[in-house]
Amino acid sequence: xxxxxxxxxxxxxxxxxxxxxxxxxxxxxxxxxxxxxxxxxxxxxxxxxxxxxxxxxxxxxxxxxxxxxxxxxxxxxxxxxxxxxxxxxxxxxxxxxxxxxxxxxxxxxxxxxxxxxxxxxxxxxxxxxxxxxxxxxxxxxxxxxxxxxxxxxxxxxxxxxxxxxxxxxxxxxxxxxxxxxxxxxxxxxxxxxxxxxxxxxxxxxxxxxxxxxxxxxxxxxxxxxxxxxxxxxxxxxxxxxxxxxxxxxxxxxxxxxxxxxxxxxxxxxx
Amino acid sequence: xxxxxxxxxxxxxxxxxxxxxxxxxxxxxxxxxxxxxxxxxxxxxxxxxxxxxxxxxxxxxxxxxxxxxxxxxxxxxxxxxxxxxxxxxxxxxxxxxxxxxxxxxxxxxxxxxxxxxxxxxxxxxxxxxxxxxxxxxxxxxxxxxxxxxxxxxxxxxxxxxxxxxxxxxxxxxxxxxxxxxxxxxxxxxxxxxxxxxxxxxxxxxxxxxxxxxxxxxxxxxxxxxxxxxxxxxxxxxxxxxxxxxxxxxxxxxxxxxxxxxxxxxxxxxx
DNA sequence: CAGTACACCGTACTACGTACAGAGTAATTC
DNA sequence: GAATTACTCTGTACGTAGTACGGTGTACTG
Numbered sequence: 001x002x003x004x005x006x007x008x009x010x011x012x013x014x015x016x017x018x019x020x021x022x023x024x025x026x027x028x029x030x031x032x033x034x035x036x037x038x039x040x041x042x043x044x045x046x047x048x049x050x051x052x053x054x055x056x057x058x059x060x061x062x063x064x065x066x067x068x069x070x071x072x073x074x075x076x077x078x079x080x081x082x083x084x085x086x087x088x089x090x091x092x093x094x095x096x097x098x099x100x101x102x103x104x105x106x107x108x109x110x111x112x113x114x115x116x117x118x119x120x121x122x123x124x125x126x127x128x129x130x131x132x133x134x135x136x137x138x139x140x141x142x143x144x145x146x147x148x149x150x151x152x153x154x155x156x157x158x159x160x161x162x163x164x165x166x167x168x169x170x171x172x173x174x175x176x177x178x179x180x181x182x183x184x185x186x187x188x189x190x191x192x193x194x195x196x197x198x199x200x201x202x203x204x205x206x207x208x209x210x211x212x213x214x215x216x217x218x219x220x221x222x223x224x225x226x227x228x229x230x231x232x233x234x235x236x237x238x239x240x241x242x243x244x245x246x247x248x249x250x251x252x253x254x255x256x257x258x259x260x261x262x263x264x265x266x267x268x269x270x
Numbered sequence: 271x272x273x274x275x276x277x278x279x280x281x282x283x284x285x286x287x288x289x290x291x292x293x294x295x296x297x298x299x300x301x302x303x304x305x306x307x308x309x310x311x312x313x314x315x316x317x318x319x320x321x322x323x324x325x326x327x328x329x330x331x332x333x334x335x336x337x338x339x340x341x342x343x344x345x346x347x348x349x350x351x352x353x354x355x356x357x358x359x360x361x362x363x364x365x366x367x368x369x370x371x372x373x374x375x376x377x378x379x380x381x382x383x384x385x386x387x388x389x390x391x392x393x394x395x396x397x398x399x400x401x402x403x404x405x406x407x408x409x410x411x412x413x414x415x416x417x418x419x420x421x422x423x424x425x426x427x428x429x430x431x432x433x434x435x436x437x438x439x440x441x442x443x444x445x446x447x448x449x450x451x452x453x454x455x456x457x458x459x460x461x462x463x464x465x466x467x468x469x470x471x472x473x474x475x476x477x478x479x480x481x482x483x484x485x486x487x488x489x490x491x492x493x494x495x496x497x498x499x500x501x502x503x504x505x506x507x508x509x510x511x512x513x514x515x516x517x518x519x520x521x522x523x524x525x526x527x528x529x530x531x532x533x534x535x536x537x538x539x540x
Numbered sequence: 541c542a543g544t545a546c547a548c549c550g551t552a553c554t555a556c557g558t559a560c561a562g563a564g565t566a567a568t569t570c
Numbered sequence: 571g572a573a574t575t576a577c578t579c580t581g582t583a584c585g586t587a588g589t590a591c592g593g594t595g596t597a598c599t600g
Binding site: 016017018021022025027134135136137140145146148149152153156161162163164165166167168170171174175177178179182185186188189193195200203204206207208211212216217218219220222223224226227230239240243244246247248249250251252253254255 | 406444458465470473493496513516518522
């Protein structure tokens, strides 16, 4: 069983950042290669790693398993990738590169930001592991750059300063990622404990009843049971998403709609 | 480098939620103890674990190290705690229990929610590891309950339904935690790579210049350099916090101030 | 006093990332 | 053509983690 466990924020990029960048951008080797031909390439390694992560989560991505899938011994991977941290960078940038990017030019800013949010949500739905990789030092690869450019353009021309544009985007993306992490953690916990929420509550209820001073937590009891009932109606993740996104957009509206300067500024939706 | 918790394939009921709850609430043993006296107690174990985590991060909390600090052999800990996951639950609930809780009754809702946000921010500043523990299944201990009750009461009487109160609180706390996680990740990466942001950028810049098609990412280049300059002014984490919290509150204002029903409903601040 | 439940400990297993040294291969140099 | 050299691939092994298992001695119950 595994209950609350540190969320695995892999990645450290202990190696040389310049080397990592060259890998991300697939900079070809300078001197002609001498020894035996390579039997694999980086893309194959990354593809297998992504496949494992998609299927069984980030924990399933071990150097040993990736190697096995490729028919080589674990240490062979180190001729393609300096270490696991860099492999995770490559996975993430690849996922970024393959995201769908809707062109919303000319549409009201709410539509544009909603599209950005939903593109990211779709990313995390297709690749839940992507939400759990630390982005403390983002992989500055082609995927990341394309993503950043695309998403910033949704905030351009709204009368925000450059620093505000970056802050607003960070704010939006942080919300989406936090939501995706919650979902990933819920999945993880369900899998690790081999117990769904219903069973977990059923196991807890009798002890809680015995231990909890009734009346000590009046608001919590009232709200918690209402929220619990709502969640049992398979309501919860979708609800948190919709509720949160509306708040995020309303929060940005107070900033954006207050600014003069753009024909694209529309009235707050709904 | 971070390690993963092995997932026990068999042994389904090894980690019993009821047992965890009893630990959290310090339910005393039923039958009189027979064998040798205990030389420790749970609180000592938890205190040492928290001390390690505060000082050197969650990675420093290993059963071996905790045991060593207590002058016992690692396996001895298992008489006090079923496993590491439960120890983390206990640490988290203890941190929750010790949080400061300001009484803001009667004050405008923005002040009250700001206080809640700042209490949580202070928690994560004192115990950065607390932000990185999965709350997929929250520890339903005395700390968690007190925290939930306190924070919900800040949202009571504003004309929100119970489900909305829960959603609004989750939204606020998710923001605070996401911020704290970013900070923790930044710290972690700085420590793991033994390289500060300045050095990292310096190492990346030459390769980026060589690899990046100038003009391919116009918005990103403009905004990125503006944001980068702002961050270099030691501006960034504080800025993200202030910017984000204002958006969060403005977003909630659109919900709360639209509701009739409470004298406490004040005009949007700032 | 015998029996027993329990605290504590030593050993060992599995899984991880990866350091290191060796073997074989193909391009370069003579 | 032969020697050199750079490179790929491999086998072994180290250190760290959580914790299963079985043994030993203790202090209470009958």
